[in-house]
Every structure is written in structure tokens, then in C-alpha cells.
Amino acid sequence: MVEMENVSKKYGPAEVVSNVTLRAEAGETLVIIGPSGCGKTTVLKMINRMVVNSSGSIKVNGININQVDPVELRRGIGYVIQQIGLLPHLTVQDNIAFVLQLMGVSRSIQAERAKELIRLVGLHPEYLHKRPQHLSGGQQQRIGVARALAADPSVVLMDEPFGAVDPITRQQLQEMVLALQREMRKTILFVTHDIQEAFKLGSRIAIMKEGKIVKIGTPIELIREKDDFVHRLLGRRAIFDFLENVPVSAALDPTVPVFTLGQNVAVKTERWEYGMAIDFERHFLGVVEKKHWGGSDNNFNHCGADSCRLTIKPEVSVSDAIQIMLWEGYRWLPVVQNEIFIGVVTFESCAKMMRE
Ligand SMILES: Nc1ncnc2c1ncn2[C@@H]1O[C@H](COP(=O)(O)OP(=O)(O)OP(=O)(O)O)[C@@H](O)[C@H]1O
Ligand SMILES: [Mg+2]
Structure with a gap:
């Protein structure tokens, strides 16, 4: 569970995040969507203290993040970014097990866990001994997700993780997130630009504009919302985008x-x-x-x-x-x-x- 209350971030005089209050429950995928520069990445990074908030309170699983050692905190929070950030000189296995190695977990348990995780994200264990550059973009992105899950975090932050892959691979990766979430019930905060992705993955969606949350609600609540900005952001096809996910x-x-x-x-x-x-x-x-x-x-x-x-x-x-x-x-x-x-x-x- 992640709770943010009146959280703001200032860089000098500029307030890039203003009074953000939100709560993401265990098992929930809270999607954050909004125009470029509105503060989405900053919100995510404040949760794992890669960026320090200027005011307000942030709790992860009920504990104020300032009371936890940052390294300890990040161990409990998986993080997936668009640029994947796999280390090219390490094998896929060592990339996945990177955090485990930092934690001093034995090689054999690392290998075991890497095998488990690579299957979980839908890839064959034979990839474990390859280097990241020998994998396709979509496969690398799956490894990025596996790596984020290595230490079995209760919270996973995903910052436009599938922005750089083709539409079909993107759909497959979205299916993977849905399947993982059904099984593992993490607290996921997922940033995207793509409204279809938001409707597909989000149990609730937070819409941000200029550092503030303008609206937070279920897809259907957002579709019914009268606010002009929300309407423009969702687009005229919003109702069909939504119905694409209703059987x-x-x-x-x-x-x-x-x-x-x-x-x-x-x-x-x-x-x-x-x-x-x-x-x-x-x-x-x-x-x-x-x-x-x-x-x-x-x-x-x-x-x-x-x-x-x-x-x-x-x-x-x-x-x-x-x-x-x-x-x-x-x-x-x-x-x-x-x-x-x-x-x-x-x-x-x-x-x-x-x-x-
Ligand atoms: N280290 C920094 N110093 C000063 N300003 C910053 C810093 N990091 C981010 N900003 C500013 O904060 C604002 C929000 O940035 P952020 O990266 O959170 O936006 P975003 O919503 O994730 O955008 P995008 O969709 O393009 O990724 C931007 O105006 C950005 O220029
Ligand atoms: Mg961003």
C-alpha cells in the first residue's frame, strides 16, 4: 500500500508537484496519466526516495518512508523504467538477480530465483545466459520486469515501461502485467501516456496536470466526468477504449x-x-x-x-x-x-x- 498526503516537490521556486494526495491499495494498479512535464515521474521517484519530497507525507505499507533507510526502502519497491536499464556486461541472470546479489543471497538461490522469474515473465530459461543486447526490445522489457520483482517487493513502480515497443509487443507486455497482477497482487503505480493502456491496466486512474491531480477514479468514473481537461485527455474514443476491456x-x-x-x-x-x-x-x-x-x-x-x-x-x-x-x-x-x-x-x- 502506498499513501501520499499533500505531497509537494519544489526545485528552487518552481513547484513541480503540488499537494498530491493519493492512496494505492495492495492488489491495485493505480495508473497515473497526464501531459509531458506534469510531474508523473517525480511522483514515482518520491515514493522510493530517489527524489526527496519538499513537504507532505509518504507512507509505504503504513510506514513513513523517512523512517526507513533508503536502501532498505528500495529493496521493497520494484522499479521499471522505459529505458529498461539492463547492465550490458552482465548476463540476463545476473541482471535479474542484481538486487539479490547486493543482499548477499547465495549464487545457487540467485540462479533458482532467476529461473522462476524468467518463467513468470513468459520467457524460456535458456535466455538466462545471454547478454541483454541479444534480446529483442520486448524481451528486454520482460527482463526489466523480472528484475523489479526479484526481491519480491510489495510495491512496484512502473514509469512508461512499454513506451518504446511496437503495439503488438506492447499488448503482450500489458497482458503479462495483468496476469502477474492477478497472481501476485502487488501495489502497482503505473505511469503512461497511453489512454488505452490506462484503461486496460488501471483499477483506478489518476489524471495529472501541472503538478496536481485533477481527477482520480475508475475508468467509468472518468468517462462520465464533465471536466473539460479530463475529456480532452481521454479523447473522443474514450468510451470505446473503455469498452475494449469489458467482456x-x-x-x-x-x-x-x-x-x-x-x-x-x-x-x-x-x-x-x-x-x-x-x-x-x-x-x-x-x-x-x-x-x-x-x-x-x-x-x-x-x-x-x-x-x-x-x-x-x-x-x-x-x-x-x-x-x-x-x-x-x-x-x-x-x-x-x-x-x-x-x-x-x-x-x-x-x-x-x-x-x-
Ligand atoms: N532535477 C530537476 N531539477 C529541476 N526541475 C526538474 C528536475 N526534474 C524534473 N524537473 C521538472 O519537473 C517537472 C516534472 O517532471 P517529470 O519528469 O516528473 O514530468 P513527467 O510528467 O514525468 O513528464 P514526461 O511525461 O515527459 O516523462 C518538469 O517540468 C521538469 O522539467
Ligand atoms: Mg516521466
């Missing part, structure tokens, strides 16, 4: 009629011209036109269901589902996983999910 399973339409094979259920709905047909194990059979619904002869059993044109998986994003509906001209799409019917997503259900 359709969170936006299902409960009103759709569902028929189980062999069961004769009368359904009354004005909204739906089609119903979904499933068997007793919820396998998706297809769609049934309204004229075949109900009735004593249970038409559905005889004629069967029309096989469905297109289904999507529950992990597809709401943003992608909306695009598919627009492109294909559908108003709804069945959501199916391994042939099991999960539900139906509609434009209305997406809108409803946003409202709530």
Missing part, C-alpha cells in the same frame, strides 16, 4: 426468450422476434422464429432450430461485439462458449451496462 459476458440481455429442447414454454414478449434454443445441457442449438414458439404441438421439436449465423465467445469485448453487430447488420448476437449457450448481447444491453 460481453458483463453485458448480457436477460430478456431474450430461451427454449429448452422438448419443453413447451409459452413466452410473451414484444421485443423479440427470435428465441434461443438449447438442450438440457445448455448446448446452443440455434434460433427459433416467433411463429414456432410454444403451441401444443411444440413446433420447435419438429422443425428444430435454424442454425445460427454467427456467435461470439464471452471474452469478446463489448467494443468488438458492437463493431461486429454494426458490420454485420445484426441487433443481437448469441454468446457461446464450447457450444454452451451463455446468453445474448444486444445494443440495448450494452447501453444498459454503461448506465449501470
Whole structure:
């Protein structure tokens, strides 16, 4: 946990960080975003005392950082920067284990831990004996993350760590952070310029401007924010950027009629011209036109269901589902996983999910 209260930083007369108050909980990824020069890096560096704050209080896991020896403090705080900063004359293993070596950990434990960490960041242990310059930018960035995690810190500071890699590698690295965070539940403070990255990784997002935090909140709170600066920073596509990270399973339409094979259920709905047909194990059979619904002869059993044109998986994003509906001209799409019917997503259900 990191708590900053009324923290300011002055260089001479210039105040580059003003009265920043924030709190990042264990397991939370707090993203800090804002224009160049607004003080993001300075905020991070004050937490591990690479920069000393001029006023205010900073606590890491409840302890005021001024009461801890800086070296001791940094051991408990991983730090990943854009320029990676791997040491070229050391092997990957020695780079990862650098802090452990400083701590006097034995070579064999260093090797063991490096192997564990390199797997954790998704690379094969064979890379351990290479030099950093023989790795791609994305692989080096993974090593940078492994190194930051070496001493198992409870807090990790990441300063635009993926700014210099191509978009696909960047996405893979973001997935890695998400996976690591699900497993390890660190307190992560993550600085970025990229709003999509912020929405993807941030449980909450702090927006900074000229040394101050103008707004802090969940992605959806920020999207709803009226403030002009916040709007301009998030951009006009913000809602789609946000919906890219919401799975359709969170936006299902409960009103759709569902028929189980062999069961004769009368359904009354004005909204739906089609119903979904499933068997007793919820396998998706297809769609049934309204004229075949109900009735004593249970038409559905005889004629069967029309096989469905297109289904999507529950992990597809709401943003992608909306695009598919627009492109294909559908108003709804069945959501199916391994042939099991999960539900139906509609434009209305997406809108409803946003409202709530
Ligand atoms: N050592 C220093 N001495 C004087 N001014 C400094 C020093 N370090 C940073 N600054 C100033 O503090 C302000 C905030 O810098 P900081 O590096 O925190 O910005 P940032 O938000 O991280 O920017 P960027 O997005 O470009 O990385 C800038 O105006 C910068 O020039
Ligand atoms: Mg910076």
C-alpha cells in the first residue's frame, strides 16, 4: 500500500508537484496519466526516495518512508523504467538477480530465483545466459520486469515501461502485467501516456496536470466526468477504449426468450422476434422464429432450430461485439462458449451496462 498526503516537490521556486494526495491499495494498479512535464515521474521517484519530497507525507505499507533507510526502502519497491536499464556486461541472470546479489543471497538461490522469474515473465530459461543486447526490445522489457520483482517487493513502480515497443509487443507486455497482477497482487503505480493502456491496466486512474491531480477514479468514473481537461485527455474514443476491456459476458440481455429442447414454454414478449434454443445441457442449438414458439404441438421439436449465423465467445469485448453487430447488420448476437449457450448481447444491453 502506498499513501501520499499533500505531497509537494519544489526545485528552487518552481513547484513541480503540488499537494498530491493519493492512496494505492495492495492488489491495485493505480495508473497515473497526464501531459509531458506534469510531474508523473517525480511522483514515482518520491515514493522510493530517489527524489526527496519538499513537504507532505509518504507512507509505504503504513510506514513513513523517512523512517526507513533508503536502501532498505528500495529493496521493497520494484522499479521499471522505459529505458529498461539492463547492465550490458552482465548476463540476463545476473541482471535479474542484481538486487539479490547486493543482499548477499547465495549464487545457487540467485540462479533458482532467476529461473522462476524468467518463467513468470513468459520467457524460456535458456535466455538466462545471454547478454541483454541479444534480446529483442520486448524481451528486454520482460527482463526489466523480472528484475523489479526479484526481491519480491510489495510495491512496484512502473514509469512508461512499454513506451518504446511496437503495439503488438506492447499488448503482450500489458497482458503479462495483468496476469502477474492477478497472481501476485502487488501495489502497482503505473505511469503512461497511453489512454488505452490506462484503461486496460488501471483499477483506478489518476489524471495529472501541472503538478496536481485533477481527477482520480475508475475508468467509468472518468468517462462520465464533465471536466473539460479530463475529456480532452481521454479523447473522443474514450468510451470505446473503455469498452475494449469489458467482456460481453458483463453485458448480457436477460430478456431474450430461451427454449429448452422438448419443453413447451409459452413466452410473451414484444421485443423479440427470435428465441434461443438449447438442450438440457445448455448446448446452443440455434434460433427459433416467433411463429414456432410454444403451441401444443411444440413446433420447435419438429422443425428444430435454424442454425445460427454467427456467435461470439464471452471474452469478446463489448467494443468488438458492437463493431461486429454494426458490420454485420445484426441487433443481437448469441454468446457461446464450447457450444454452451451463455446468453445474448444486444445494443440495448450494452447501453444498459454503461448506465449501470
Ligand atoms: N532535477 C530537476 N531539477 C529541476 N526541475 C526538474 C528536475 N526534474 C524534473 N524537473 C521538472 O519537473 C517537472 C516534472 O517532471 P517529470 O519528469 O516528473 O514530468 P513527467 O510528467 O514525468 O513528464 P514526461 O511525461 O515527459 O516523462 C518538469 O517540468 C521538469 O522539467
Ligand atoms: Mg516521466
